[in-house]
Amino acid sequence: MKSIPNARPWFPKKMREEIIQDIDYVMSSGKLMLGKFSDLIEEQYSNITSTKYSVSVTSATAGLQIALKYINIAGGEVLVPAASFITDVSSIQMEGGIPVLVDINPDTLTFDLEDLNKKVTKRTRAIIWVHLTGYIGKEYQRIQSFAKDHGLFLIEDAAHAHGAKIDGNVAGSLGDVGIFSFYPTKVVTAGTGGILTTNDLALASFARDIRLFGTNQNTGEVFLQGSDWFLDEFRSSVGYRQTRYLFENLNRRREIAQIYLERLEGSVEFKCLDIAKANFPSWFQFPVFCHPEINADSLRRTLINKGVECKQIYPPIHKEQLFRSLSHEGLENSEQTLEQSICLPMYVDLTNLEVDIVVERLFEARDQQ
Numbered sequence: 001m002k003s004i005p006n007a008r009p010w011f012p013k014k015m016r017e018e019i020i021q022d023i024d025y026v027m028s029s030g031k032l033m034l035g036k037f038s039d040l041i042e043e044q045y046s047n048i049t050s051t052k053y054s055v056s057v058t059s060a061t062a063g064l065q066i067a068l069k070y071i072n073i074a075g076g077e078v079l080v081p082a083a084s085f086i087t088d089v090s091s092i093q094m095e096g097g098i099p100v101l102v103d104i105n106p107d108t109l110t111f112d113l114e115d116l117n118k119k120v121t122k123r124t125r126a127i128i129w130v131h132l133t134g135y136i137g138k139e140y141q142r143i144q145s146f147a148k149d150h151g152l153f154l155i156e157d158a159a160h161a162h163g164a165k166i167d168g169n170v171a172g173s174l175g176d177v178g179i180f181s182f183y184p185t186k187v188v189t190a191g192t193g194g195i196l197t198t199n200d201l202a203l204a205s206f207a208r209d210i211r212l213f214g215t216n217q218n219t220g221e222v223f224l225q226g227s228d229w230f231l232d233e234f235r236s237s238v239g240y241r242q243t244r245y246l247f248e249n250l251n252r253r254r255e256i257a258q259i260y261l262e263r264l265e266g267s268v269e270f271k272c273l274d275i276a277k278a279n280f281p282s283w284f285q286f287p288v289f290c291h292p293e294i295n296a297d298s299l300r301r302t303l304i305n306k307g308v309e310c311k312q313i314y315p316p317i318h319k320e321q322l323f324r325s326l327s328h329e330g331l332e333n334s335e336q337t338l339e340q341s342i343c344l345p346m347y348v349d350l351t352n353l354e355v356d357i358v359v360e361r362l363f364e365a366r367d368q369q
């Protein structure tokens with residue numbers, strides 16, 4: 001029996017044909033970096049997020065490092081959710097900063113505001129705010145105000161959240177800088193890659209200089225310790241075409257999410273994210289949260305054995321070997337939420353019939369617990 005995958009990149013035939021033409025153009029133009037396609041993809045993200053500047057880079061992780069370098073984070077503390085991706089934390093350490101893990105609100109997957117208040121200190125300089133699974137928590141304005149009131153630089157990790165919106169506000173425009181990922185599983189992929197979005201001209205110029213070995217783009221002088229963090233034209237062209245289809249991509253994800261939500265409505269065992277009218281997640285993932293009495297780990301294994309690929313969102317950061325020495329005081333909601341999470345298959349080519357099969361198998365797996 002062929003399993004239903006958990007995620008799959010989407011390259012419909014028309015897009016593939018366009019990409020082949022673009023790649024041919026890149027090869028014959030002889031310009032493999034910082035050319036037509038890096039300009040185009042940057043323009044796209046400024047348009048999507050209504051921010052003035054976009055800077056394409058090799059990955060979201062590089063973007064996080066660039067943002068942290070920009071504020072010279074070494075020695076400063078950064079508030080980051082325990083329910084986040086490893087490089088949200090390792091990028092802080094790589095730049096000499098001190099990550100401080102904050103708990104999440106299990107209903108909105110964003111910061112627990114009380115814990116955020118508890119963990120801010122005189123040494124705090126920045127916040128990395130993650131729209132986990134592509135969902136923007138309804139507390140977004142309170143997080144923005146918190147950052148403003150404490151004079152903190154707000155880095156929005158929108159790696160999961162291409163095109164996600166709340167009350168008309170788009171992911172990537174809610175902080176001082178937004179960072180997107182084009183990693184293979186993401187809503188938009190270029191193989192790998194990333195992009196920064198910002199209204200801060202100084203940050204955009206810093207990013208442009210540092211992504212090219214720290215070379216001042218006006219004088220040609222090397223004045224910063226940088227790296228080759230620019231996104232080459234091949235990947236920029238793939239990311240550009242993928243992004244041209246973003247709204248089609250999101251529409252299908254939303255249809256699939258709607259079917260899951262209807263099928264799971266009223267379930268005591270499996271709770272879904274609460275979707276307010278003006279909240280439009282990107283549905284990078286479709287997570288359900290198992291009742292605490294369910295052994296989610298065993299249920300995930302049963303579901304996989306039944307031909308449905310699934311996973312927990314992420315392990316809590318402090319359970320990773322690398323981060324076990326970080327303080328993990330008061331992170332119970334992050335632990336419980338992530339450990340009880342199951343990401344069901346979500347990708348554009350998933351059929352309605354397959355969605356029904358997934359839900360049927362999920363209930364069968366529950367009955368076998």
Ligand SMILES: Cc1ncc(COP(=O)(O)O)c(C=O)c1O
Nearest residue numbers: 059060061085159181182183194
């Ligand atoms: C929330 C989040 N942030 C950042 C990253 C890092 O992205 P990249 O692989 O583009 O460096 C990932 C995963 O890929 C992620 O899931």
